[in-house]
Amino acid sequence: MSVAALARPTMRARISGPLASTLDFLRLLARKPLGLIGLIGVVFFVVLAFIVPFFVPYQDFVDVTAIYQPPSLAHPLGTDSSGRDVWNQIIHGGRDILTVGLIAGFFSTLIAVTFGSIAAVVGGKVDALISGAADFWLTIPHIPIIVLLGSILKFNSIFVIAGFLALLAWAGLLRQVRAQVLSLKERDYVEAARSLDLGLFHIIFKEILPNMRSYIVIHFILAMTSAIYGVAGLTILGLIPLSGQNWGLMLNFAYVRGALYFKDSLWYILSPVLAIVLFQLSLVWLVSALEDIFNPRLRSSG
Amino acid sequence: MTATTPADARLVTEVYRDSQYARGRRALVWMWDRPIARALTRALITVFLVTTLNFVLIRLMPGNAIDNYIAQIMNEQLLSYEDAAQQASGLFNLDLKKPIHEQYLTFLGDLVRGNLGHSMLSQGTTVASIIAAYLPWTLFTVGLGLLLSFSVGTFLGLIAAYRRNSPFDHIVSTFGSILSAIPNYITALVLVVILGTQLRLLPIAQMRGSSSPGIAPGFNLEYIADILFHAALPVAVYFLATVGHWLLSMKSATLATLEEDYVTAARARGLSDGRISTAYVGRNAVLPLVSQLAITAGLVVGGAFFIEVILVYPGIGLRLFKSIEQRDYTVMQGIVLLLTISVIVANIVADVLYARLDPRIGRAGGANG
Numbered sequence: 001m002s003v004a005a006l007a008r009p010t011m012r013a014r015i016s017g018p019l020a021s022t023l024d025f026l027r028l029l030a031r032k033p034l035g036l037i038g039l040i041g042v043v044f045f046v047v048l049a050f051i052v053p054f055f056v057p058y059q060d061f062v063d064v065t066a067i068y069q070p071p072s073l074a075h076p077l078g079t080d081s082s083g084r085d086v087w088n089q090i091i092h093g094g095r096d097i098l099t100v101g102l103i104a105g106f107f108s109t110l111i112a113v114t115f116g117s118i119a120a121v122v123g124g125k126v127d128a129l130i131s132g133a134a135d136f137w138l139t140i141p142h143i144p145i146i147v148l149l150g151s152i153l154k155f156n157s158i159f160v161i162a163g164f165l166a167l168l169a170w171a172g173l174l175r176q177v178r179a180q181v182l183s184l185k186e187r188d189y190v191e192a193a194r195s196l197d198l199g200l201f202h203i204i205f206k207e208i209l210p211n212m213r214s215y216i217v218i219h220f221i222l223a224m225t226s227a228i229y230g231v232a233g234l235t236i237l238g239l240i241p242l243s244g245q246n247w248g249l250m251l252n253f254a255y256v257r258g259a260l261y262f263k264d265s266l267w268y269i270l271s272p273v274l275a276i277v278l279f280q281l282s283l284v285w286l287v288s289a290l291e292d293i294f295n296p297r298l299r300s301s302g
Numbered sequence: 303m304t305a306t307t308p309a310d311a312r313l314v315t316e317v318y319r320d321s322q323y324a325r326g327r328r329a330l331v332w333m334w335d336r337p338i339a340r341a342l343t344r345a346l347i348t349v350f351l352v353t354t355l356n357f358v359l360i361r362l363m364p365g366n367a368i369d370n371y372i373a374q375i376m377n378e379q380l381l382s383y384e385d386a387a388q389q390a391s392g393l394f395n396l397d398l399k400k401p402i403h404e405q406y407l408t409f410l411g412d413l414v415r416g417n418l419g420h421s422m423l424s425q426g427t428t429v430a431s432i433i434a435a436y437l438p439w440t441l442f443t444v445g446l447g448l449l450l451s452f453s454v455g456t457f458l459g460l461i462a463a464y465r466r467n468s469p470f471d472h473i474v475s476t477f478g479s480i481l482s483a484i485p486n487y488i489t490a491l492v493l494v495v496i497l498g499t500q501l502r503l504l505p506i507a508q509m510r511g512s513s514s515p516g517i518a519p520g521f522n523l524e525y526i527a528d529i530l531f532h533a534a535l536p537v538a539v540y541f542l543a544t545v546g547h548w549l550l551s552m553k554s555a556t557l558a559t560l561e562e563d564y565v566t567a568a569r570a571r572g573l574s575d576g577r578i579s580t581a582y583v584g585r586n587a588v589l590p591l592v593s594q595l596a597i598t599a600g601l602v603v604g605g606a607f608f609i610e611v612i613l614v615y616p617g618i619g620l621r622l623f624k625s626i627e628q629r630d631y632t633v634m635q636g637i638v639l640l641l642t643i644s645v646i647v648a649n650i651v652a653d654v655l656y657a658r659l660d661p662r663i664g665r666a667g668g669a670n671g
Contacts, residue, residue, distance in 0.1 A: 034476070132344075139348050139649050141604030141641045144622060148638050151626045152359050229485045233608045236487060237623065251491065255612070260491065261499050261506070269495050277484050284483040 028293045035289020041282025045275070049094030058245070059088045068264035078267035080250075081259060086271050089245055094275065096246040097228060100162045104227030107166035108173065109220045113212075115170075116177030117204045121185055131178065137171035146230065147239055155240050165227040173219045180215060184208050214294035221287050225280055232276050247272035341653045345646045350410075352642045356635040357409055371422065371631075418636040423628055429636035432621065437640065439512045440610070440617030443533045444602045447540025452595055454541075455548025456588055462549070463556035463587075464579065474549060482546030487608035490539045494612070509535055510614040536615045540602060547598075548591065555587040562586070593656035600648025604641050 029035050063083030071078050077086035119130035146164055155161045184190065185208065193207045209216070234240045235248025236255060250272040259265040368390055376386045400408070412419075418429035455478075462471040498506030509532055513519070517528050559565065560583060568578050607619035614620065618637055625633035 034479075135344060136348050136351060139345075139600075139642070139646050140352060141601070141638075141645050143604055143607050144638045144641045147607070147622070147626060148356075148359065148634060151629070151634070225483075233485060233487050236491075237608065237611055239626065255491075260494055263499055266495065266500060269491070273488055273492060277488055280485065281480060281483040284479060288479065 025293070029289060032289040032292060034285045035292070038282045038285030038287075038289060041278060042286055045094060045279045045282065046098065048091060049098045052091050053095065056088065056091055058092050059085055061085075068262075068268060071267060077271045080268045081253070081257065081265070086268055089250060090247070090271050090275055092245040093247045093250060093272065094279075096158050096244065097232060097248065097276075098279075100158050100165065100231045101224040101228040103159065103162035104165040104169065104231075105220050105224035107163065108169040108223045108227070109216060111166070111170040112173035112177050112219070113209065113216060116174040117181045117208060118200070119174075120178045120181035121200060121204060121208070127178075131175070134171040134174045134178075137168075138175075142168040143230065143233070146234070150234070150239055161231060161234075161240055162227065165230050166223075168230070169223050169226050173223060176219070177212070177215075180212060181208055184211055214290065218287055218290050218294070221283050221290075225283050228276070228280060247275050338650070338654055341650045345650060348646055349639075349643060353410065353413055353639060354406075356639060357406055359635075370629075413639075418639070419632045421633050422630045429633050432633055433618065433636060433640055436616060436618045436621045439533075439615065440603060440606050440619060442529075443536040443615065443617065444540055444599065444606055446533065447537040448544060448595065448599055448602060450537070451541045451543075451545040452548050452591075455545045456552040456591060459549040459552025460556050460579070460584055460587070463553045463560065466557065471553075475553065478546035478549040478553075480546070481542055482544075482550065484543070486539055486543035486605060487612055489542050490535070490609050490612040493535060493538065504535070506535075512616050532615070535613050536606075536609055536617075539609050539613070544598060544602070551591055551594070552587060555590060556583055559583050559587040590656070593652040596648045596652035596655060600645035603644050603648075 029039060061084060063079070066075075066079050066083040067081055069075055069079040069083070075085045075087065077090065080086055080089070115130050119127040146168060149164060155164065190203060190207050193203050198206075231240070232248040232251075235246060236251045238252050238256060251269065254260055254265060254269050259269065372383065372386045372390050375381060375389060376383060379386075381389070416430060418433075421427045421429060421432060458474050458478075462474045465471050494506055497504045508514070512532055513525070513529050514532070517525055519525055565578065565582055568582050573582075603618075606617055607622060609615070610617045610619035611623045618640070622634065622637045622641075624630075625637065
């Protein structure tokens with residue numbers, strides 16, 4: 001007993017740096033069951049979308065004798081209108097959706113964090129200009145605008161789509177980053193850096209942003225969910241000329257070919273629906289657990 | 303006139319105070335201090351920028367709608383370029399012979415007068431009349447759905463906060479977070495597939511449209527029941543998609559309010575629990591949500607797009623989808639402009655409501671959420 005008690009602090013001391021903080025983080029997360037489920041869900045879908053396809057080859061095998069089969073051992077999620085395996089399509093259909101989410105989330109967070117902190121730190125006219133632009137952007141209905149742009153500009157790669165979704169999503173986050181930086185900038189260590197004349201770049205990236213890491217991660221995930229909402233919805237309605245395999249396209253086929261009204265297509269429709277919903281839900285649960293852990297008082301943002 | 307004595311000085315200031323210039327200046331400052339004045343200025347700038355974006359996309363982009371249209375009717379109707387351009391000018395409300403900046407000014411001038419041009423496909427129909435025919439249905443369903451979700455959501459949220467950590471709280475909060483994570487178009491798809499196709503509880507095909515054919519519009523029970531029957535699915539989707547958000551927001555707002563000093567003071571004064579929960583806690587917790595309601599209304603009108611297409615409900619979103627499929631650019635830009643204006647109006651309403659409802663917010667207030 002006493003040995004264990006003695007050994008503990010040294011164990012703690014030996015594991016330091018990122019590993020220790022990860023362990024601490026997991027320990028905190030374990031107390032939030034929904035957050036843990038969320039993390040597991042996110043990891044599951046990331047592995048499913050990016051790693052599993054390397055081991056499970058894409059099957060384009062059409063079998064007209066086995067249309068809309070219910071789940072079986074050979075086809076865990078049944079088959080589609082041409083007898084192709086639905087589970088195989090789910091495996092290969094996550095990559096595009098998740099990639100768009102990740103890229104759009106990354107860029108909208110980047111725009112928001114960079115300009116939000118510049119607005120807050122510099123202040124004055126720069127602040128008025130950036131905040132004004134964000135206010136303007138917030139009052140534009142995003143989905144109609146991207147639909148209008150899409151009909152004129154022809155989105156043909158997932159990177160272009162991700163870019164546009166990122167351009168649409170930065171404004172709300174920018175205002176929150178600005179508010180957060182405004183409060184951080186009064187702290188002593190920022191004052192110290194300022195009096196040492198360390199420059200705007202140093203103050204923002206070395207002093208302020210490291211203290212907002214948790215906040216940025218949370219908003220990155222939220223930006224991801226809204227980008228996935230947009231890209232999946234637009235693909236389902238066939239407004240983005242994406243080809244290949246993705247969950248939205250599966251539903252687009254169901255929608256265009258009237259499979260929605262066909263009783264046997266249940267498994268084919270529910271599979272991508274569940275994939276999208278479970279992934280979004282995992283992200284949301286993970287975020288609300290992160291908010292609880294990092295900032296128990298920030299719960300109100302819901 | 304320079305002041306030499308204190309009496310002179312007072313005279314000068316009094317004369318100045320009542321001069322027209324000073325009064326005008328004071329009036330301007332007074333107006334600028336109103337939240338409504340700032341909100342309106344912002345709104346005007348936004349509308350201006352969006353219309354400019356519309357103009358640029360349709361007129362100036364390479365391969366833009368007008369050039370395409372001219373080329374198309376030149377081919378189809380074997381017209382000369384001049385004749386085709388003439389026809390396009392009529393449709394797009396632009397005089398293509400004028401220099402671009404004059405075209406732009408005419409375009410803006412027409413918009414101010416509510417002239418959005420004609421539909422490119424159904425010739426002779428104005429865009430404004432198309433919007434007038436479809437918009438009411440969107441406003442009706444979105445309004446009804448949000449009203450229901452707001453009342454049910456805030457009510458459940460208030461109870462969940464009062465019975466914190468009870469089974470009721472856990473069940474309701476978990477359901478709330480699940481519902482708020484599901485994209486609204488997925489909810490629509492699932493409702494159609496489960497209730498319509500699988501269980502055959504709802505006659506999905508009959509529920510399409512805004513009213514049944516053959517029923518004359520009028521203020522009678524039959525007609526009202528019929529439009530409610532057709533609106534049921536979109537309203538249910540808006541309800542399910544937003545109720546979780548209200549529930550969770552109300553719960554956390556109530557929890558925060560319960561810790562306020564005035565609630566403790568009211569308890570100490572021996573007021574009844576019922577009175578505290580309605581007049582003190584409920585009222586204050588719901589305040590920020592009311593202004594959020596206005597903002598959400600604007601956003602949902604924009605997001606009605608997905609829902610109306612999937613459920614084939616003839617609101618403004620379905621019309622936008624049709625105009626995109628048919629490349630009817632004039633209708634498209636008219637609807638996008640209208641949706642922008644509706645979001646802006648919702649934001650202004652939110653600003654004003656927020657300033658009105660919360661006595662703690664002064665004139666300078668009016669933040670979103």
